[in-house]
Structures are given as C-alpha cells and as structure tokens.
Amino acid sequence: MGQAGITSTEINGILGGHQAVSDHHSNGSGSDKPLLIGIVVILIAYAVASVAGFTASPKAASSSHAAAEAAHDATHAADHHDEHADPHAAEAHGGHGSHPLPHVWAVAPFVLLLGAIAVLPLLKFTEHWWESNTNRLIVAAGLALITLAYYMTVYEGASLGAAWHRIDHAILGEYIPFIVLLFSLYVISGGIRISGDLRAHPTTNAAFMLVGGLLASFIGTTGAAMLLIRPLLETNKERRYRQHTVVFFIFIVCNCGGCLLPIGDPPLFLGYLQGVNFLWTMTALWQPWLLTNALLLILYVLMDKFYYYPKEGAEDVLRDEVRTTPLQVRGLWPNALLLLGVIFSVALLDPTKPLPGIGWYPFVYLREAVQLALVGLSLFLGNKQIREDNRFNYHAIVEVAALFVGIFICMQPALEILNEKGPSLGIDTPMKFYWITGGLSSILDNAPTYLVFFKTAFPNMDAEMIHTALSEVGGNSHLELVAISLGSVFMGAMTYIGNGPNFMVRAIAEESGVKMPSFFGYVLFFSIPILLPILAIVALVFFL
DSSP, rough: GGGGGOHHHHHHHHHHHTHHTSSOOOOOOOOHHHHHHHHHHHHHHHHHHHTTTTOOOOOTSSSHHHHHHHHHHHHHHTTOOOOOOOHHHHHHOOTTSSSSSOGGGGGHHHHHHHHHHHHHTTTTTHHHHTTTTTHHHHHHHHHHHHHHHHHHHHHTTSHHHHHHHHHHHIIIIHHHHHHHHHHHHHHHHHTTTEEOOOOOOOOHHHHHHHHHHHHHHHHHHHHHHHHHHHHHHHHHTTTTTOOOHHHHHHHHIITTTOOSTTSSSSHHHHHHHHOTTTTHHHHHHHHHHHHHHHHHHHHHHHHHHIGGGGGHHHHHHHHHHHHHHEEEEEEEHHHHHHHHHHHHHHHHHHHTTTTTOOOOOOOTHHHHHHHHHHHHHHHHHHHHHHHHTTTTOSHHHHHHHHHHHHHHTTTHHHHHHHHHHHHTTOOOOOOHHHHHEEEEHHHHHHHHHHHHHHHHHHHHHHHHHHHHHHHHHTOOOOOOOOHHHHHHHHHGSSSSSSSSSHHHHHHHHHTTTOOOHHHHHHHHIIIIIEEEEEEEEHHHHHHH
C-alpha cells in the first residue's frame, strides 16, 4: 500500500492530526428532564383512562388491524351510534365494497411527499431548508391535511367521520404503535455504548454486519442498528470510502436481518397482531434469511477488498492500522434488561390475545405504555455520560416521526385502492406476492403494505383460521405468507423510506461526516444493481 517509505516523524504527524476528525461532531443531547416529565404525564393519563374504563380489552376485535379497532372502540366507548345504520361508521369498520373508493388522483399528496423526500435535498435553494425537522414536518403534515380535506369535501362519501376514520386507522392504529416501538428501541439502545476503533478491514466491517443481522431479529432492526452504527462509523473514521459500508449496513442490519421474529421488523409485528404465531417467522423464514444475508456479506467483502480498500490513501490506511483500541461495552445495565422488556411487551401485551396461562387480555395501548415506561427507566437509571459519548440526540428519530406521520396518512388512498383491487389483480402465486408486495414496500412503507397483501392472502379469516392455515407447512397459504413477509422486509431496503431505521442510520452517518447518497443515488447506484439481483436469486430459489 505504499506505507513503507513513511518516516516516524510523518507517522506522528498523521496520528497527531487525527483528533480533529473524531471530535468534529458535538452530541447536542441536551437535558432529558422534559422527556421524562412528558413520559410520566402520559403514563398518569393512561392510568386514569384505564381506571375509567377507556382502555378496555377488545376481546372480539376483528378489524384489519386489531390495535386500530381497539383504539377506536376505546376512544368512542361513550358513543353508541348504530354503526350498521350509519354508512360512515360501517366504513370505519372495514367492509370492503361497502364504501366508495378514493379517486386515483387522491394519491397525489403521497406522490408529492415522496417527491419532496427525493428531490428537496438535491436542490441548492432547498437543501439546507430541508435539513430542519420542523420544515420536514410542515411539508408532511401539510400534505396529510390535504389528504384529510379530500375525505371531508371531495370524496364520494365525504364527511368529518370519513376523515376521522383515516386518522383512527393510520395514526391511532398503526403510526402510534410503530413510532413508539421505534422510539423505545432507539432511546434505550442509545444508552449502550460499544466503543473502540478496530482496523477497518473488509472482514471487520462484515463482522459488524453479521452481528447486526443476527441481533436484528431479536432486538429489532432499529435496536440493532442503533447499537452498532456508531462503533462501525468510529472504526471506519480513518477511511475515505465509507458510503458503501453504511449502505450495506442498511441492507443487512436495518432490513434483511430482521425477519426471524415479529420484533425484528414492523411488518412482521403487524402479522403477529393479526394472528400469526410468534415463532412462525423463525421456522418459516430462516432459510431465505440465511441465503440473503450470506450473499450480501460475501458481496460486500469482495467489493470492499478488491475495489474500495485499494483506493484508500496510504496515510489513511496507516492511521487506521496504528490507531486502534479494543472494543468495550458500557451501559448494559440497565439497558440490556430494558431492551428485553420491550421484546416481551411486543410478544405478550397484544390487546387481542390473552396472556398465556392467565386468560387476561391486556388493555389497549398497555404495550405502548410499558415501552414508554422502559424508556423513562433507561433515561432515569442510565449513565448520561454514555449517551454523551455516543453523541446521542433525538434528531434521527424526530426525522422519522415527522416524515412518517405524513406518509401514514397520505398513503391511505393508495392502500384503500390496493386493498379493494388487490384480489382482482391476479396475485395468486407466491412469486407474484413476493414481487408486488416488495415493489410497493419500497415506496409505500413496508408495514401497511404487508397488511394489505396479508388480507388479500387471508380474506375474511380470524386469528384461529389463520393459525390453522399456516400450520400446513408447504401449503399455499404458508408459501404466500412467506412471500409477503420476505417481500416486505427485504425490499424495505430498496429506498430510504421503505423502513424507518433506514432514515435514522442515514441521518447518524451524515452527522458523523459520511456523505450518503441521495434518494435517487441510493436506488440507482446501490439497491438496483446490488440488492435487486440478490432478491431475484431468493425468488428463484424459494418461489419458482
């Protein structure tokens, strides 16, 4: 690599100049006291609502999303309208075909939001403006309001109730469980610090991704990504070519590694809420999980070893070889136990399922209340210095929250059209389910897209019927759900918006000085030429 001719004086100069590289970014974490107070207020309000009976268990919930219906029932517990006589109330409870479909141009706000995410960071006069989460929220919320205004004015069944149903379904039923789970994993894992500076060899980076791919299914793609992205960036801080490493990290840790348990990725979490057995994903998806991640790791090592690493400057390589420190883990207490608490809350506190051996149905939003309580314990009991050393801040999760509140509402017309027209699209084989679910998961957010095709594969089935259908390993229903699961999880990596952790990792990498590809750059130069062929191999092996 050309290091042999460098003198000891030059080495000292190289090493001495390194400090500026690692210390360029301030943590900006601020005080956690306002957040702690907010969590306490929410928990007290929840306790009062529970005592008053507003979080009663929906034992008979059978909507397209049980948690959404539970929230609807709890919110409207005192409102005794005859839903069968009221077309809007009937619409709020799902009957496909019993309410008019949105016009196709109602999808325009969603298209504009995708366009804003893709284009505004590229334009000179909007580049810095778009970096503000406040401005992102203005755009996302503004387009969401346009979508809701459509349901109140132009929609064939226009009414305030029609708009409220979309808020109920998108925000109360899907967005709140989604963002609370991401927030909990993000904050708690931020209290664990894996520090150290290893030699940034291709195999070292691949080892980070392998560990992350294993952890992703057990602590969630968000938890695994937040634990490992910072030590990965620290290990690679001496290298000039880092962008591809972060992209492969997104492929593996933020997406493809998280399909073995429902906690791993939000789409599988929704499937669990619908009645899929907690361990079904482990038994049904481990082979495609192994193949996909093995191919990605092998390809990464080959690309980095033979293309990127040889392009590194001699001084950068020397600095990376000499300035090393062993890995050290801090903050496992109490955060490792709290992460386990989040996992158990997802597995056990489903308001539509009784606790094993007890028969008691958890209250609505008890799962989310427990997760917020665990966040509060992490902030209160954890070591603040560790978060400061992690340069922990809330920017990345706020970015996800700001954008996805608009995405979840604006995508409702598209999802309703898909939900109604899906059975007539001729999607009747695992191969078709895989590619169509995956393709739409790339741009629609993979969690609700999974739910649409889940209902297409299991029309008018309750949890017990779904469980029976999936018990026939090798049967058509089993293979269709395998295809839907893999398509939504794996192809959530095709764009930044396919899965929430993609955005967070990109934001953290950019804060650390890594110039990440734009929305289009990510798709054109990484996901299409690298990820897509591997996903095609998976399709040929398992669904041909």
